[in-house]
Amino acid sequence: MHSYIEALHDLLFPPQCLCCEQRLEASRLPLVCSACREGLRSISSPLCATCGIPFTTGVDHLCGVCLRKSYFFDYARSAMFYQPPVSNLLLALKFSNTTSTVASLKKLAEESGALSLFTVPDIIIPVPLHVTRLRERGFNQALMLARHCFPQWRRVIRSTVLVRNRATPPQSSLSGHQRRQNLKGCFQLTRSGLLAGKRILLVDDVFTTGSTINECSRILRREKPKRIEVFTLARSLQL
Ligand SMILES: [Zn+2]
Numbered sequence: 001m002h003s004y005i006e007a008l009h010d011l012l013f014p015p016q017c018l019c020c021e022q023r024l025e026a027s028r029l030p031l032v033c034s035a036c037r038e039g040l041r042s043i044s045s046p047l048c049a050t051c052g053i054p055f056t057t058g059v060d061h062l063c064g065v066c067l068r069k070s071y072f073f074d075y076a077r078s079a080m081f082y083q084p085p086v087s088n089l090l091l092a093l094k095f096s097n098t099t100s101t102v103a104s105l106k107k108l109a110e111e112s113g114a115l116s117l118f119t120v121p122d123i124i125i126p127v128p129l130h131v132t133r134l135r136e137r138g139f140n141q142a143l144m145l146a147r148h149c150f151p152q153w154r155r156v157i158r159s160t161v162l163v164r165n166r167a168t169p170p171q172s173s174l175s176g177h178q179r180r181q182n183l184k185g186c187f188q189l190t191r192s193g194l195l196a197g198k199r200i201l202l203v204d205d206v207f208t209t210g211s212t213i214n215e216c217s218r219i220l221r222r223e224k225p226k227r228i229e230v231f232t233l234a235r236s237l238q239l
C-alpha cells in the first residue's frame with residue numbers, strides 16, 4: 001500500500017535532481033542524479049588529526065595551524081568537499097528551506113561516514129545568523145543541518161545560547177586577515193554558566209578558513225567547556 005502511494009506521488013510530482021533538474025526514477029534520497037553524484041567527494045584520511053583538513057598523501061598528522069595551536073576548538077570534521085553537487089545543494093538550502101534538500105544533504109553526509117565521528121555532546125550549538133538575515137531567510141541553515149544530521153541529539157540543540165550581534169559582509173569576499181577582523185565582536189553568549197565542563201558540538205554548513213568557527217569557539221572557550229567539537233557539512237579548500 002505504502003509503495004503504491006509513493007508510486008502515485010512520483011507520477012503526479014515526478015522527482016527531479018536538485019542540482020540539474022533531470023528527472024529521477026524514484027523519489028529516493030538523496031535527490032541527486034547519478035551524473036551529478038560523480039562530483040561528490042567525501043573527506044577521509046589522511047587529514048589533520050585536529051582540524052580535519054585533508055592532505056593529499058601520508059598519514060594523519062597535525063597541520064601547521066594546529067601545530068601552532070591557533071584554533072579554539074578541539075576537533076573538527078567535515079563530510080564532503082565544497083564542490084558540486086554539495087555546493088549547489090547548500091546554495092539551494094540557503095534560498096529555500098525544503099525538506100528534500102536538507103534531507104538529501106543529510107543522506108550524503110551519512111553515506112560519507114562523517115556523522116559518527118563525534119563524541120556524544122551535552123549541547124549542540126548551530127553557528128548563528130544575524131537576526132536581519134534570519135528574518136530575510138526565515139531560517140538558519142546551520143540549525144536545519146543540526147536537526148537533520150543529529151536527530152538522536154535533537155533535544156540538546158540550543159540555538160539561542162550564541163547570537164550574532166552584527167550582520168557581517170559575506171566572508172567569501174574577504175582575505176584571511178579581513179575575515180578575522182570582520183568577525184571581531186560579532187558573536188556573543190546570551191547567558192553564562194551553561195557551558196562549564198560541557199561537551200559542545202558546533203554545527204555549520206561550510207568550513208573555509210575556519211575563521212567563523214574559530215571565533216565562535218573563542219567565545220565559547222571563555223566558559224571553560226570540557227571539549228568543543230565542530231561538524232561542518234562541507235569543507236572548502238579555497239583560501
Ligand atoms: Zn543532476
Ligand SMILES: [Zn+2]
Pocket residue numbers: 048049050051052053062063064065066067
Ligand atoms: Zn589542523
